[in-house]
Amino acid sequence: MKKIDIEKGSKRADARFRITVEETGPYLIYGQPPLAQQFIMPDAEGESWYFQQGAHFPTDDEPTALCRCGASKNKPYCDGAHVHAAWDPRLTADDAPLLDNVELTEGETLSMTDNPKYCVFARFCDAKGQAWNLVGQPENDEARELAIREASMCPSGRLMAWDNETGTPYEFRFEPSLGLIEDVAIGASSGLWVRGGIPVSRESGETYEIRNRVVLCRCGASHNKPYCDGTHASIRFNDRLEGTPEGETLPEKVY
Structure with missing residues (x-):
C-alpha cells in the first residue's frame, strides 16, 4: 500500500x-x-x-x-x-502533495507558498494590501505579522507562510x-x-x-x-442552515 x-x-x-x-x-x-x-x-x-x-x-x-x-x-x-x-x-x-509546483513569493525573513488550485474564495488574503505584497515589505514587522496571519487564515491551506531562517511553516494548532x-x-x-x-x-x-x-x-x-x-x-450555493455567528472566534496568533 x-x-x-x-x-x-x-x-x-x-x-x-x-x-x-x-x-x-x-x-x-x-x-x-x-x-x-x-x-x-x-x-x-x-x-x-x-x-x-x-x-x-x-x-x-x-x-x-x-x-x-x-x-x-x-x-x-x-x-x-x-x-x-x-x-x-x-x-x-x-494525489500530489499540495506543496508540489507551488508559486513562491520570497521576502527577507518570510516566504509564502501558493497553490491556486486550492483557492476556496474565502478572501482572507485580500486585506491590508494583499498577502503576497505584504511578504515583500522589508523590515516591516507589522506587514510580516499580517502576511503570516492572512496566509494562516486561508482555510484550504492554499497559502502558507514560512520562516526563512528555520524553513518551517506557521500553522494554527487545530484540534480535529x-x-x-x-x-x-x-x-x-x-x-x-x-x-x-x-x-x-x-x-x-x-x-x-x-x-x-x-x-x-x-x-x-x-x-x-x-x-x-x-x-x-x-x-451561490446556500445550505439554508439556521445559525448565527455567536460562538468562539478563531485565534489570531499562530505561534
Whole structure:
C-alpha cells in the first residue's frame, strides 16, 4: 500500500478520526469530531478577517453521513438525494502533495507558498494590501505579522507562510474538528472545513495527503473533488442552515 503523505507543518489526528468519501455518495465521518458552522466575518473595511462559530451539529452516529452533492433536504446530513440529483460525483483531484509546483513569493525573513488550485474564495488574503505584497515589505514587522496571519487564515491551506531562517511553516494548532463555512458577504455557503490532520480517504482505501487544514466540496459542483474549488461562490450555493455567528472566534496568533 502506498505510504500516506503528511504535509509539512501538519500532524495526523488520533486514529479514531477519519473521513471516507463514498464514490457516488456522502462523506462518512468517524470519531465524532465536533461539527459547527464557521462564519467568515469582516473587519471595519468589509474584508474577510476572522471566523466565528455558529450552530453546532451532532456527529454521534458512527459513521455520520454528510451531504456532498448539495441536494439533501436535511443538510448538513445526507438524506439519499445524491441517488437522483443531477451532479457529477467523480473524484477528480490528483494525489500530489499540495506543496508540489507551488508559486513562491520570497521576502527577507518570510516566504509564502501558493497553490491556486486550492483557492476556496474565502478572501482572507485580500486585506491590508494583499498577502503576497505584504511578504515583500522589508523590515516591516507589522506587514510580516499580517502576511503570516492572512496566509494562516486561508482555510484550504492554499497559502502558507514560512520562516526563512528555520524553513518551517506557521500553522494554527487545530484540534480535529469540522466546520461548515458560511460566507454571508457573498450570500453563499462554502465547503466542509476539515481541521487538525483528519485523514480523508476514498472507498478504495487510498488516503489523500494529510493536512492541518483543507476544505472539501459541499455544493457538489467543484471540478477538483473531493476538494472545494470555490464554485459555490459562482453558483451561490446556500445550505439554508439556521445559525448565527455567536460562538468562539478563531485565534489570531499562530505561534
